[in-house]
Amino acid sequence: GEMATRRILDARGQAGDGRGEGSTMRLIAFKPALWPVLLFLASSLLPAGCSVPRVIILHDPLTAEDHEQLGRIYEGQGKSDLAVVQYQEAVKKDRKRVSSLLLLGDLSFRISDYVQAESAYRQAIDLDPGNGDVRNNLAWVYIRTGRKLEIATEHVIEAMKLNPAHRPFYLDTLGVILLKQGNAGDAVTALKEAVATLPGDDRELLSQAQGHLADACRAAGNDGCYYEAVKHQRDLFRKPD
Numbered sequence: 001g002e003m004a005t006r007r008i009l010d011a012r013g014q015a016g017d018g019r020g021e022g023s024t025m026r027l028i029a030f031k032p033a034l035w036p037v038l039l040f041l042a043s044s045l046l047p048a049g050c051s052v053p054r055v056i057i058l059h060d061p062l063t064a065e066d067h068e069q070l071g072r073i074y075e076g077q078g079k080s081d082l083a084v085v086q087y088q089e090a091v092k093k094d095r096k097r098v099s100s101l102l103l104l105g106d107l108s109f110r111i112s113d114y115v116q117a118e119s120a121y122r123q124a125i126d127l128d129p130g131n132g133d134v135r136n137n138l139a140w141v142y143i144r145t146g147r148k149l150e151i152a153t154e155h156v157i158e159a160m161k162l163n164p165a166h167r168p169f170y171l172d173t174l175g176v177i178l179l180k181q182g183n184a185g186d187a188v189t190a191l192k193e194a195v196a197t198l199p200g201d202d203r204e205l206l207s208q209a210q211g212h213l214a215d216a217c218r219a220a221g222n223d224g225c226y227y228e229a230v231k232h233q234r235d236l237f238r239k240p241d
Contacts, residue, residue, distance in 0.1 A: 064094035071103060080111050091120075098128050105137060109144075117141050132159030132166060139173050143180060152177050168197040172209045175216060184220035191216050195232070203236045210236070 062070075071086030084107055090100035105120035121138040128134065135155035142152035156174045160167050175191035178184075191213040198206050210233035217225035 060089070060093075062089070062093075064090040064097050064100060067093060068097070068100045068103065071100075071107075075103075075107060080107060083107055084111075084113075084116075091123075095123075096127055098124050098131075101127070102134065102137075105134075109137070109141060112144075114141050114145050130162055132161075132163035132170070135159040135162070136166075136170055136173055139177065143173070143176055146180065149177055149181055168194050168199075169205075172198070172205075172212060175209075176212050179212070179216045179219060184216050187216040188213065188220050188222065188225060195229075207233050207236050 067086045067090035071083040071090065074080075074083035074086060084104065087100050087104035087107065090097060091104060094100070101120045101124040105117045105124065108114070108117035108120060118138065118141045121134055121141065124134045125131070125138065136159050139152035139155045139159075142148045153174065156170050156177065159170050163170075171190050171194035175187045175194060178187035178190060191209060195206060195209045195213055198209055200206070210229050214226050214229035214233065217223075217229055
């Protein structure tokens with residue numbers, strides 16, 4: 001849920017009999033433009049519960065963009081493991097492709113592979129240091145793992161300088177970091193500003209921020225602040241009488 005506060009922005013052997021996990025097959029030299037379609041259809045036609053045969057690719061004709069698009073298709077089908085492989089292949093093809101690094105980082109975060117998420121986001125920052133949203137994403141990796149919170153703070157503060165328009169989202173991130181560091185008072189201050197300035201039409205984001213504020217108020221021993229935040233959070237989804 002917390003990553004909703006961000007704003008930013010795939011196989012090996014000789015010919016086998018195809019009867020199971022150990023089966024292999026050699027790819028025919030189809031035209032490059034057909035590869036995404038062929039791979040997509042092959043995966044889609046497999047019966048439920050059937051393992052994907054191992055495939056040797058002697059020469060990969062796909063471009064980084066092809067792999068990225070395949071990754072998006074797999075991700076849209078809920079096949080996160082296949083999507084991750086495609087995003088990794090895209091990065092191997094073009095190590096400066098920021099979009100593939102962001103997709104890899106985002107999906108890795110969602111499946112709780114924080115090591116890979118951190119690596120992808122750090123590479124993206126090296127390539128695009130002016131992208132405040134990627135810094136905010138990396139900060140959330142550190143929040144989830146409870147590590148490098150000082151570095152997370154530095155990234156969020158830098159993000160505010162780079163992209164002032166997204167300050168409300170970054171303040172929510174900063175408030176959660178401060179709370180994890182035991183600084184409940186400053187966390188309340190940051191989160192109060194976040195809930196006051198976040199877009200009013202994004203109820204999910206506001207609800208999450210109000211929840212963070214409620215946690216900070218409770219940690220600070222401020223019951224009034226806590227109950228007010230809880231009330232505001234509930235009111236966001238209350239149906240009109």
